[in-house]
Amino acid sequence: xxxxxxxxxxxxxxxxxxxxxxxxxxxxxxxxxxxxxxxxxxxxxxxxxxxxxxxxxxxxxxxxxxxxxxxxxxxxxxxxxxxxxxxxxxxxxxxxxxxxxxxxxxxxxxxxxxxxxxxxxxxxxxxxxxxxxxxxxxxxxxxxxxxxxxxxxxxxxxxxxxxxxxxxxxxxxxxxxxxxxxxxxxxxxxxxxxxxxxxxxxxxxxxxxxxxxxxxxxxxxxxxxxxxxxxxxxxxxxxxxxxxxxxxxxxxxxxxxxxxxxxxxxxxxxxxxxxxxxxxxxxxxxxxxxxxxxxxxxxxxxxxxxxxxxxxxxxx
Numbered sequence: 562x563x564x565x566x567x568x569x570x571x572x573x574x575x576x577x578x579x580x581x582x583x584x585x586x587x588x589x590x591x592x593x594x595x596x597x598x599x600x601x602x603x604x605x606x607x608x609x610x611x612x613x614x615x616x617x618x619x620x621x622x623x624x625x626x627x628x629x630x631x632x633x634x635x636x637x638x639x640x641x642x643x644x645x646x647x648x649x650x651x652x653x654x655x656x657x658x659x660x661x662x663x664x665x666x667x668x669x670x671x672x673x674x675x676x677x678x679x680x681x682x683x684x685x686x687x688x689x690x691x692x693x694x695x696x697x698x699x700x701x702x703x704x705x706x707x708x709x710x711x712x713x714x715x716x717x718x719x720x721x722x723x724x725x726x727x728x729x730x731x732x733x734x735x736x737x738x739x740x741x742x743x744x745x746x747x748x749x750x751x752x753x754x755x756x757x758x759x760x761x762x763x764x765x766x767x768x769x770x771x772x773x774x775x776x777x778x779x780x781x782x783x784x785x786x787x788x789x790x791x792x793x794x795x796x797x798x799x800x801x802x803x804x805x806x807x808x809x810x811x812x813x814x815x816x817x818x819x820x821x822x823x824x825x826x827x828x829x830x831x832x833x834x835x836x837x838x839x840x841x842x843x844x845x846x847x848x849x850x851x852x853x854x855x856x857x858x859x860x861x862x863x864x865x866x867x868x869x870x871x872x873x874x875x876x877x
Contacts, residue, residue, distance in 0.1 A: 604698040607738040620645035672745025674835035676713030696721040712748035771841040771859035853877035
C-alpha cells in the first residue's frame with residue numbers, strides 16, 4: 562500500500578519534468594540500467610538530434626537534453642516571455658571568453674551562439690567524434706549560419722548520466738546522454754591567409770566572423786595600411802568621418818588614445834559576446850610601449866559581411 566502510494570506521488574512529478582531528471586549515483590548500491598548501453602552511437606544520435614532541433618528552430622526541444630545542473634540556475638523572467646524556453650537556461654549574457662570558464666553555467670561562446678543558438682543553422686555536417694572517456698564524447702560539426710557565409714565549427718560535449726524514466730506503474734533508472742556545452746571556433750584560419758596575402762577582397766571578407774575581421778583590421782593598422790583598415794567599417798561608421806579616409810586618420814587614428822592601434826606588437830581577443838545574430842561586441846587587449854584595451858562593436862551588413870561599427874578605447 563505504501564509502495565503504491567509512493568509511485569502515485571512520484572510518477573506525476575517525473576512526467577512534469579519531461580521524464581529526464583537526473584538521479585544521484587548511489588555509492589553503496591548498484592543500479593540496474595533499464596535501457597541503452599551508453600554506446601558512442603547513442604551519443605552521436607542524441608547530439609545529431611540536438612542539431613536537428615536547432616535547425617528546425619525547435620529550441621524548446623533542446624531543453625530535454627540539458628544536464629540537470631543547468632536547469633535550476635535561472636528563474637523565468639516575465640520580460641523574456643515569447644523567447645524560446647531554452648533561453649531561460651542558456652543565456653547570451655553567460656558567454657565567457659572561450660566558454661571554458663563559465664562559473665558553473667552552460668559552457669558556450671560567441672561562435673556557438675552565432676552558428677546554432679541565435680538562428681537556426683542553414684546547414685550542419687558532423688565531421689568527427691572523439692570519445693574522451695566511457696561516459697563522455699565530443700561531437701564536432703561544421704555549421705553554416707543562415708544569415709552569413711561564415712563557417713563555424715561547433716563542438717558538442719555529450720556526457721552519459723543516470724536519469725529517471727517513468728514506466729507503467731513504476732520508475733526505473735536508465736542512462737542517457739546529455740549535453741554539457743557547445744563551444745565554437747572558426748573553421749578556417751582566415752586571418753593567417755589575410756596576413757600572407759595582405760590584400761582586402763570582398764570574397765575573402767565573406768567567410769569571416771567578427772573576431773577575424775577585427776584581427777585583420779588590426780593587422781592593417783599595424784602596417785599603417787589605412788585604406789584597407791577603412792574598408793572593414795560599416796557605412797554608418799564611415800559617415801561619422803564624412804566618408805573620408807583622411808578624416809578617419811586625422812580625427813581617429815592620430816588621437817593619442819588610439820596610437821596603440823598603429824604601434825601594437827601583439828593583440829589578443831579577451832572576450833567576444835554575441836548580443837544577437839547580427840550584433841557582436843569584442844574586447845581586445847593590446848601591447849606596445851604600454852598596454853591598452855579596446856572595444857569593437859560589430860554589425861552584420863545587408864550583404865552578410867561582418868563590419869566594424871565603432872571602436873572605443875576602454876583604458877590603458
